[in-house]
Amino acid sequence: KQEVTQIPAALSVPEGENLVLNCSFTDSAIYNLQWFRQDPGKGLTSLLLIQSSQREQTSGRLNASLDKSSGRSTLYIAASQPGDSATYLCAVDTGGFKTIFGAGTRLFVKA
Amino acid sequence: DTGVSQDPRHKITKRGQNVTFRCDPISEHNRLYWYRQTLGQGPEFLTYFQNEAQLEKSRLLSDRFSAERPKGSFSTLEIQRTEQGDSAMYLCASSFGGARYEQYFGPGTRLTVT
Numbered sequence: 001k002q003e004v005t006q007i008p009a010a011l012s013v014p015e016g017e018n019l020v021l022n023c024s025f026t027d028s029a030i031y032n033l034q035w036f037r038q039d040p041g042k043g044l045t046s047l048l049l050i051q052s053s054q055r056e057q058t059s060g061r062l063n064a065s066l067d068k069s070s071g072r073s074t075l076y077i078a079a080s081q082p083g084d085s086a087t088y089l090c091a092v093d094t095g096g097f098k099t100i101f102g103a104g105t106r107l108f109v110k111a
Numbered sequence: 112d113t114g115v116s117q118d119p120r121h122k123i124t125k126r127g128q129n130v131t132f133r134c135d136p137i138s139e140h141n142r143l144y145w146y147r148q149t150l151g152q153g154p155e156f157l158t159y160f161q162n163e164a165q166l167e168k169s170r171l172l173s174d175r176f177s178a179e180r181p182k183g184s185f186s187t188l189e190i191q192r193t194e195q196g197d198s199a200m201y202l203c204a205s206s207f208g209g210a211r212y213e214q215y216f217g218p219g220t221r222l223t224v225t
Binding site for chain 1: 211
């Protein structure tokens with residue numbers, strides 16, 4: 001059974017700091033891994049998708065990596081801003097139509 | 112392209128009542144997903160449609176829950192005889208088929224059962 005874990009559960013950093021969010025999964029047989037952002041009381045916004053054959057994806061200040069063999073992904077945020085404050089979720093597509101989410105990391109960037 | 116829309120955005124109902132939620136996916140997307148999210152947790156998969164066919168259902172989807180996607184367009188999620196434990200955010204997402212396509216989420220419907 002696929003399980004997804006995100007560490008840390010919460011993180012507070014000063015503005016301008018570079019930071020790394022972690023996501024681990026128990027079964028390496030995945031189709032893709034997707035990172036999302038969720039603002040309080042809102043739906044999810046897709047940030048990056050990494051296919052199982054890829055090692056990383058970049059979008060602006062965001063870089064996501066994937067190591068299937070070790071069951072790990074990281075989301076790197078460069079030069080953090082107060083507007084980056086949100087919950088960040090990772091999700092794995094197991095290929096059986098199900099997508100399994102982690103519980104998320106709540107990020108607070110202090111001005 | 113207006114994105115994924117959900118209606119209503121908020122629903123307050125009394126225990127035992129039936130409720131129905133609607134999801135309108137991005138028009139070109141053939142895949143549609145329903146999730147449930149409770150406070151402090153990630154979304155939990157409920158069910159999945161490819162076009163009009165419901166191909167996967169979670170065991171979380173008890174007999175009181177039913178979902179449809181007539182004609183492969185919009186979808187409805189109905190909860191019968193609501194219970195307080197059904198209080199949650201219900202999220203809908205859509206995508207193209209294939210591993211390289213992202214899921215796009217709607218704003219969600221917040222259900223409160225009193």
